[in-house]
Amino acid sequence: MAPLDNVAPSRRLLLKGAAAGAVLFGFHLPPRQALGQAAPSAQVPASPAAQVPEINAWVVIHPDDRVVLRMARSEMGQGTRTGLAQMIAEELHCDWSKISTEYVTPGQSLARNRAWGAFLTAGSQGIRNSQDYVRKGGAAARIMLVEAAAARWGVPAAECSAKDSVITHGPTGRTLRYGEVAADAAKLTPPAEVPLKDPSDWTVINTSKPRLDTAAKTTGSLIYGSDLKMPGMLVAVPRRCPVFGGTVRSVDRASAASMPGVRHVLQVGDGAVAVVADTFWQAKTALDALKVEWEVGENGKVSSATIDATLTEGLDAAEAFIGNQNGDARAAIGAAPRKLEAVYSYPFLNHAPMEPMNATVVWTAERCDVWCPTQNGEAALAATAQAAGLPQQQCDIHRVDLGGGFGRRTTHDWLIDAVLIAKQIPGVPIKTMWTREEDMVQGRYHPVTKAKMTAGLDANGEITGLHMRISGQSILSFVFPNALQAGRDPVVFQGLNAGGAEGQIGYSFPNLLIDHAMRNTHVPPHFWRGVNHNQNAIYLECFLDEVAHATGQDPLALRRKLMANHPKHLGVLNAVAERIGWGGPLPEGVQGRGIAQQMGFGSYVAAAADVSVSDQGVLRIHRIVAATDCGYAVNPQQIEMQVEGSFVYGLSALLYGECTVKDGAIEQTNFDTYNMLRMDEMPKVETIVMPSGGFWGGVGEPTIMVAAPAVLNAIFAATGKRIRTVPLKDQDLRRA
């Protein structure tokens, strides 16, 4: 029987702890102590081990041979912690069983001239954009350990080798353990040249090492942000004006102030309020009773219908930003004997990570410390410093693992509010926790867009010109307006570009025009797993399917004709076609088969789906085959898990995902109205991992790009119904 081991401290301990806490925070002692956890989990971040000298920024080796690998990227379930450890260990030649990891803080990185590089964990880049320097970190540490051993023996380092944390002097067979020479190695000058292994020599990379963080997730002992406890801590539950951009007109504080456990009723900036109480439930109950009047302004008149009208106007607008063009698509289409046109649309979506937004903050006039799950420690630090009114050097972010991210935790509106709350209660740890309802209506949403697809076809049914007009939101114009290129948002064109690792189109058309009429709304858009690939892949892959069927061509054969100059795109497409048995008879019960491919986040992916649709219009996805060429595969099992997870996320959006706007606010307030795919709807997934080498691609997002179009194309094959508006819950799938 497990003891009640995380028991809230008694009042006496609380008071004592609160006093001690002030000292701890003032001197910025390791957060593990400051947390006041009765039994800190292995995953609670400790400050980098101060007592044991590091070999370098990435590697600490204890005298007992324990290897601590430091992490700048965040773990949110995608397996980056284990993958990064594999890449360091590959070059470090350490004993895998002795490895643990710890997060560095952005404050520590700031003090060391960004020794750990980027913290941003998004865009499927945790592995691919870290691989060079983390492998070199491991290799440099190994070289120094070997040099230290050679010096102790008085032999040339070239006569020594290292394996499984043991250094061996070849000629004599003498050995020393890493732990025995780590202190000496730490004093050496890092090597100027750090050669890396040839991929053919890898023994740790490209193996399915078990994850380093599974055990605590099976016992409930992993501490997430919402689980944090500190001596004297209070819990804040905020509510922001449900109409984005709205402000507080009045708050009747008395309506909540005397309710049980309530300590403070606060206004937060111009647009939010919060109740601070002893516990979450007390704060939430009081917040529900709190009477607030909002000033919503003109945004209160916005609805899904008004947004749709704006987007529809953009489909034919004269002015648009060009993303990709060759030849003269308009002329080719105008001259074509036959024209095919279709309008598609894609809705707002909420990230809805399982763990609602939260952050624990201690603010004093001298210092602000934050404990939170974030996908970008450095951005969290910048946001905290600004909200705290303190220099970054007097703030820090102590990370915990994320209960899901999907892009939502790359931005820090929730953290800024948490700091603004804590700032009103100096010296007291304040855990700000959002309700699910707040998380749903205060999201940063997948951008809403529509697209008009137009193809000119010659007498043989060949495409003479393709025009793809996208109309809708720009993420960059909201998030990073300085990154716009003369007003143009290049991210809109993910997967449609002429070149580049972030999304090269896989087809060659004799005449092509892809352009974007930017139509923004007051609903804040953000990077959402897969980002603009999600709709771009539907628009292009489903429309090509339309062209194939309209011209009597096989969808795979049509694609192959257009892909002669895109061998890697074609490689994954052929792989799924072969595995699913394209062109062969459909298995029992299957009525339609669909296929799609896309390139993005540095990787090439394709999917093929088998579906059936009952006479009542109920969809069943029987089987999905997915192929990924990510260049190099660090952990094949983790890639399989990301592929499966991408289907769940992508198919949840396809089946159910839609946030609608009424009177300026998001209408969906919880999982009853924003549903997800569950186990009974989960198809069998077969994953082909086919790394072709020579480049590093991401795996966290790419598969989501092809999930929806493969299924939509299969639905057409099964029913003859072309679905151009998602989610499917709003569509009648019954055969016409």
Add this chain to the structure above:
Amino acid sequence: MAKLNVNGAVVELDVATETPLLWALRDQAGLTGTKYGCGIAACGACTVHIDGQAIRSCITPVSALDESQKIVTIEGLSPDGNHPVQVAWRELDVPQCGFCQSGMIMAAAALLAQTPRPTDEDINVAMSNICRCGTYNRVRAGIHKAAAGGITG
């Protein structure tokens, strides 16, 4: 004040009686392994056992419970973290972010206690928990693996 039987021990919790069991467990009993995901019994992250039945603690007020009812949370599922479901989960690396997994494991353990060799359809009916990371196929495999290893309940 509520008197509850949690993980084999009767505990007195200083909590208003309308408080959901979830928050009594998390904030008063210090058992944070049980998670808040939605608060409306839609996602299952808060799943615990009451007398062996999987229930959603976020909508179960403590006033509905007394000390005769045995509440088991993820922390009390096994003395050493080696319930067959937990073992299978580790062998298959089921969790991703892990936030829903306490609820998944508790739902799976209750299913296996009642149906030692569940079919896929049994799993579909019993496992309505939401996982945003998308571990469903590994959850299913984990349940079958635990079942094959023998669950006595």
